[in-house]
Amino acid sequence: MAFAAFSTNxxxxxxxxxxxxxxxxxxxxxxxxxLSLFFLVPLIxxxxxxxxxxxxxxxxxxxxxxxxxxxxxxxxxxxxxxxGRSFFYSITATIFALLIGYPLAYLMGVTLRDxxxxxxxxxxxxxxxxxxxxxxRALAWKQxxxxxxxxxxxxxxxxxxxxxxxxxxxxxxxxxxxxxxxxPFMTLPIYTSLDRLxxxxxxxxxxxxxxxxxxxxxxxxxxxxxxxxxGTLLTFIPASGDYINASNMFLGSPSxxxxxxxxxxxxxxxxxxxxxxxxxxxxxxxxxxAVSIYIRRSGTEDLL
Amino acid sequence: xxxxxxLPKDPIVRDLVLKARRQQLTRRTLLAGTGGAAALAALxxxxxxxxxxxxxxxxxxxxxxxxxxxxxxxxNWTLYLDEDDDANHPSxxxxxxxxxxxxxxxxxxxxxxxxxxxxxxxxxxGQDTGYDTFCLTDWMVSRLVRGGLVQDLNAxxxxxxxNLVDDLANPDFDPGRNKSIPWQGGFAGVAWNTEALPQGIKxxxxxxxxxxxxxxxxxxxxxxxxxxxxxxxxxxxSSNWGDNEFANAIDYLQQKVADNWVRRITGNxxxxxxxxxDAIVSFAWSGDITMMNYELxxxxxxxxxxxxxxxxxTDTFSxxxxxxxxxxxxxxxxxxxEPEVAAEVALWVNYITPVLGAKxxxxxxxxxxxxxxxxxPSDETLSQAHxxxxxxxxxxxxxxxxxxxxxxxx
Numbered sequence: 001m002a003f004a005a006f007s008t009n010x011x012x013x014x015x016x017x018x019x020x021x022x023x024x025x026x027x028x029x030x031x032x033x034x035l036s037l038f039f040l041v042p043l044i045x046x047x048x049x050x051x052x053x054x055x056x057x058x059x060x061x062x063x064x065x066x067x068x069x070x071x072x073x074x075x076x077x078x079x080x081x082x083x084g085r086s087f088f089y090s091i092t093a094t095i096f097a098l099l100i101g102y103p104l105a106y107l108m109g110v111t112l113r114d115x116x117x118x119x120x121x122x123x124x125x126x127x128x129x130x131x132x133x134x135x136x137r138a139l140a141w142k143q144x145x146x147x148x149x150x151x152x153x154x155x156x157x158x159x160x161x162x163x164x165x166x167x168x169x170x171x172x173x174x175x176x177x178x179x180x181x182x183x184p185f186m187t188l189p190i191y192t193s194l195d196r197l198x199x200x201x202x203x204x205x206x207x208x209x210x211x212x213x214x215x216x217x218x219x220x221x222x223x224x225x226x227x228x229x230x231g232t233l234l235t236f237i238p239a240s241g242d243y244i245n246a247s248n249m250f251l252g253s254p255s256x257x258x259x260x261x262x263x264x265x266x267x268x269x270x271x272x273x274x275x276x277x278x279x280x281x282x283x284x285x286x287x288x289x290a291v292s293i294y295i296r297r298s299g300t301e302d303l304l
Numbered sequence: 305x306x307x308x309x310x311l312p313k314d315p316i317v318r319d320l321v322l323k324a325r326r327q328q329l330t331r332r333t334l335l336a337g338t339g340g341a342a343a344l345a346a347l348x349x350x351x352x353x354x355x356x357x358x359x360x361x362x363x364x365x366x367x368x369x370x371x372x373x374x375x376x377x378x379x380n381w382t383l384y385l386d387e388d389d390d391a392n393h394p395s396x397x398x399x400x401x402x403x404x405x406x407x408x409x410x411x412x413x414x415x416x417x418x419x420x421x422x423x424x425x426x427x428x429x430g431q432d433t434g435y436d437t438f439c440l441t442d443w444m445v446s447r448l449v450r451g452g453l454v455q456d457l458n459a460x461x462x463x464x465x466x467n468l469v470d471d472l473a474n475p476d477f478d479p480g481r482n483k484s485i486p487w488q489g490g491f492a493g494v495a496w497n498t499e500a501l502p503q504g505i506k507x508x509x510x511x512x513x514x515x516x517x518x519x520x521x522x523x524x525x526x527x528x529x530x531x532x533x534x535x536x537x538x539x540x541x542s543s544n545w546g547d548n549e550f551a552n553a554i555d556y557l558q559q560k561v562a563d564n565w566v567r568r569i570t571g572n573x574x575x576x577x578x579x580x581x582d583a584i585v586s587f588a589w590s591g592d593i594t595m596m597n598y599e600l601x602x603x604x605x606x607x608x609x610x611x612x613x614x615x616x617x618t619d620t621f622s623x624x625x626x627x628x629x630x631x632x633x634x635x636x637x638x639x640x641x642e643p644e645v646a647a648e649v650a651l652w653v654n655y656i657t658p659v660l661g662a663k664x665x666x667x668x669x670x671x672x673x674x675x676x677x678x679x680x681p682s683d684e685t686l687s688q689a690h691x692x693x694x695x696x697x698x699x700x701x702x703x704x705x706x707x708x709x710x711x712x713x714x
């Protein structure tokens with residue numbers, strides 16, 4: 001028993017001799033087929049589209065296969081402000097979601113560890129928003145932030161807001177919407193890593209005269225790092241491509257358009273398929289680079 | 305190169321030979337592709353079915369199976385057909401009962417461009433888009449007609465076509481209405497909340513007052529928003545204006561958006577912005593405002609055509625080449641061209657019906673609504689509204705791009 005505390009760091013059990021079996025590849029087949037059909041093929045199609053040239057035929061725009069890499073230059077030049085705004089919004093939202101999500105996860109995973117009923121209750125509350133449609137929730141916030149709604153009313157009463165001030169369609173409302181949407185995605189991974197945190201490490205740190213704050217920074221945070229990394233990725237990646245919160249129909253306005261809105265407009269309205277595809281690929285590339293730098297910096301490559 | 309043999313005289317055999325040749329052509333193009341592209345093309349070919357057309361022109365209508373398949377799939381905009389409390393459509397139920405043709409009515413259109421983008425690939429190949437008919441706005445229908453993407457309608461199946469109002473009988477894109485026929489029309493003008501703005505809006509300049517800053521929305525339909533601005537700048541939108549006039553209108557809108565005077569650029573959801581108080585003034589479609597007031601029970605919102613004029617548009621039936629139920633659709637159009645049925649629909653949707661004689665029936669059903677200028681406009685009202693001129697594909701694309709840049713705040 002005395003050695004149980006070290007069990008997580010113990011050397012892995014010697015791997016069993018490899019058996020040749022057809023079952024494993026066979027079981028993988030549906031997954032691989034799914035991935036290649038619904039991810040790989042569309043990705044290649046997207047890549048090919050991004051290099052297409054636009055021509056005017058008898059029916060309006062037509063797209064022909066070409067190697068028009070200028071699409072990328074044009075797309076990025078034209079929509080640089082939107083790309084910048086997207087990352088500004090998504091990074092800000094990720095930071096806020098972390099500041100809100102971490103204490104929640106700590107509450108569930110550590111503080112309420114001995115009170116399973118309370119713990120489940122908080123967990124339920126974190127998951128509860130998923131029971132309602134995402135669109136419905138965004139519309140509900142739009143209603144709450146309305147000029148004649150309760151939030152603006154209170155701000156007016158406190159004298160913080162003048163007659164010309166409003167919330168809907170501002171940077172604030174979009175960042176708020178993004179943060180709100182992704183809090184559960186941040187909280188749950190952190191919770192799972194904090195839930196496994198061995199309290200005896202903290203006790204040991206205390207025995208070594210560590211102050212609570214030092215213990216938190218030196219022990220709890222590093223041990224929950226896997227959760228933080230996956231939580232921030234689950235928030236940052238979809239938030240950068242989000243186009244619902246920032247759209248005119250929900251919490252946004254023309255001045256808050258994100259890259260997702262630009263792609264949507266280029267696909268569905270102006271039907272500039274090559275530009276939309278180039279933007280999608282560029283967004284993917286930027287996120288990929290940003291994420292790999294982040295993972296390297298946070299020292300959690302071995303997690304992936 | 306092998307000499308192509310002369311085509312047989314018999315029309316059926318001739319058609320078969322042509323189809324077979326096209327098949328060969330597509331096989332050849334398939335073989336020409338290499339690597340991933342070939343695999344992709346093969347995948348794409350899976351979905352294209354057997355009736356491969358040659359390029360984008362020369363599409364032929366699908367075989368009409370109306371006599372055996374008594375169904376129609378009809379796409380329309382939201383709140384665009386009479387509806388009772390149980391979400392049934394009485395006028396449509398009447399038709400189903402009378403003819404035995406079942407109708408799958410779908411409120412799938414939320415924008416001309418977005419709807420076109422969704423069905424584009426099937427439409428251009430002449431395949432079944434999943435819809436037998438849809439009611440897109442006339443400028444989009446003109447593009448479909450020009451591109452040869454819609455079927456000829458058989459006037460013999462639509463005897464009630466005689467009830468079509470004269471003004472709409474001969475548009476430049478389809479004289480005689482052989483490929484399209486109007487569903488409903490309406491105005492785009494300016495709506496406002498009469499409680500917040502009792503003095504109302506007379507001209508576009510009235511909107512840009514300090515107290516309305518950030519309380520204005522405009523429509524995301526280029527022809528309506530830019531049309532209203534062009535008219536305020538003294539341009540006759542039906543005449544042959546050009547790039548300079550358009551650039552002036554775009555600059556005007558750009559300025560109002562950059563100054564945060566215009567809060568949002570939306571489709572139908574401006575009605576929610578008005579209700580929520582986020583907007584006091586909106587560029588709006590006539591029927592929506594009548595509907596909002598009806599739901600409230602009093603006239604909280606007012607709608608007017610600015611003194612420089614409003615736009616007039618028509619949403620129009622057409623049958624895509626790939627639909628095998630054209631005759632069913634024609635039967636249904638005939639039903640909706642009965643003045644009594646048209647009156648029933650007009651009183652509910654609050655837009656302008658293109659059917660002559662509907663007003664008389666409407667007066668019997670609901671005198672007050674039938675006197676509403678927005679539903680049964682007089683000649684005087686109609687003279688204040690104008691139709692946005694047809695744009696060439698190149699203009700349409702260029703103008704739309706500039707307009708979308710503003711929507712995206714660039």
